[in-house]
Amino acid sequence: MKVTIDGHELEVEPGTTILQAARMMGGESVPPAMCYYSKLKGSGGKCRACLVEVSKGSEADPRPMPKLMASCVTGVMDGMEVKSITSEKVLDARKSVTEFLLINHPLDCPVCDQAGECDLQNLSFKHGKSQTRYIEEKRTFEPEDIGDKIQLHMNRCILCYRCVMTADQLTDERVHGVVNRGDHSQISTCISKAIDNEFSGNMIDVCPVGALTDKTFRFKSRVWFNKPFNAHRNCPTCSGKTTVWMFGNEIQRVTARKDVYHEVEEFICNSCRFDHKEVSDWTIEGPRKFEKDSVINQNNYTRPLIPVTIQTEDHILKGREEDRKKISMKDIPLTPKNS
Ligand code: SF4
Numbered sequence: 001m002k003v004t005i006d007g008h009e010l011e012v013e014p015g016t017t018i019l020q021a022a023r024m025m026g027g028e029s030v031p032p033a034m035c036y037y038s039k040l041k042g043s044g045g046k047c048r049a050c051l052v053e054v055s056k057g058s059e060a061d062p063r064p065m066p067k068l069m070a071s072c073v074t075g076v077m078d079g080m081e082v083k084s085i086t087s088e089k090v091l092d093a094r095k096s097v098t099e100f101l102l103i104n105h106p107l108d109c110p111v112c113d114q115a116g117e118c119d120l121q122n123l124s125f126k127h128g129k130s131q132t133r134y135i136e137e138k139r140t141f142e143p144e145d146i147g148d149k150i151q152l153h154m155n156r157c158i159l160c161y162r163c164v165m166t167a168d169q170l171t172d173e174r175v176h177g178v179v180n181r182g183d184h185s186q187i188s189t190c191i192s193k194a195i196d197n198e199f200s201g202n203m204i205d206v207c208p209v210g211a212l213t214d215k216t217f218r219f220k221s222r223v224w225f226n227k228p229f230n231a232h233r234n235c236p237t238c239s240g241k242t243t244v245w246m247f248g249n250e251i252q253r254v255t256a257r258k259d260v261y262h263e264v265e266e267f268i269c270n271s272c273r274f275d276h277k278e279v280s281d282w283t284i285e286g287p288r289k290f291e292k293d294s295v296i297n298q299n300n301y302t303r304p305l306i307p308v309t310i311q312t313e314d315h316i317l318k319g320r321e322e323d324r325k326k327i328s329m330k331d332i333p334l335t336p337k338n339s
């Protein structure tokens, strides 16, 4: 079947969605996705970040579709013409969706472990406005303990359902899901049970925001200070292919390997993720490659480093020296003599 996206024509198999077709093509026309996850059956259709304009329905019925369509759940028809970044309406809608997602999401990036690899941060950077029209109080939740390995920050959740699908499709005994409805919807466990099974850690990797984070890595480092290497080990439970995030010679975090769309390539077990943090546990293959626009890429050590001299450092140190004198030496008056 033929489909044209932003003026580029390509051939796809029947059953392909517009988002999948755009990803085959690559580049700027690929719509952002906050809930769709190609590795999870039934994902998508929740966040509306991936809206596109269908300016021609198909060869058989060329009428445009009357409203913007969620590209992750709309199948391609033969002869379809789609506008993604070439449509003003789409760009406007993406701005509105971003604003909507941020209505209840706290702006706590400076203290959030997901900062630097957060899909919502990237979406806001590209499509967000620098101000908000929302004056009401943000929705907040009581902190809830869901076990010793995963931290739940419900205030940050955008209800994409990815973690619920991961638990459904990867583990035998799912104990968590979305409870309540509408504005009160929240991720929770059944009667505060701990999430405890061999593949539960993958929920951390699929979460597009900082709602589910790794307790063994929390507050250890900003992700852009870590150097990620692809590594593997002989694991009886999963493929053992991971990315290890290093600070000096220390492995601070282990995650699954992710592709350019931040999707896990292969899900990994909790033993690889949480229990193997010694360099001797792993065969290091080499630096992980990054997508071009990643914040982590700013610290890309695969490029030669250019040394810089930071002038301010001297001034800061001088200031500290003055403070130190004032605090520790009684004979230095705190106020100037002739004041
Ligand atoms: S906790 Fe994360 S993965 Fe789960 S629904 Fe919320 S945002 Fe999605």
Ligand code: FES
Pocket: 032, 033, 034, 035, 036, 044, 045, 046, 047, 048, 049, 050, 051, 070, 071, 072, 073
């Ligand atoms: S990615 Fe399509 S609706 Fe969320």
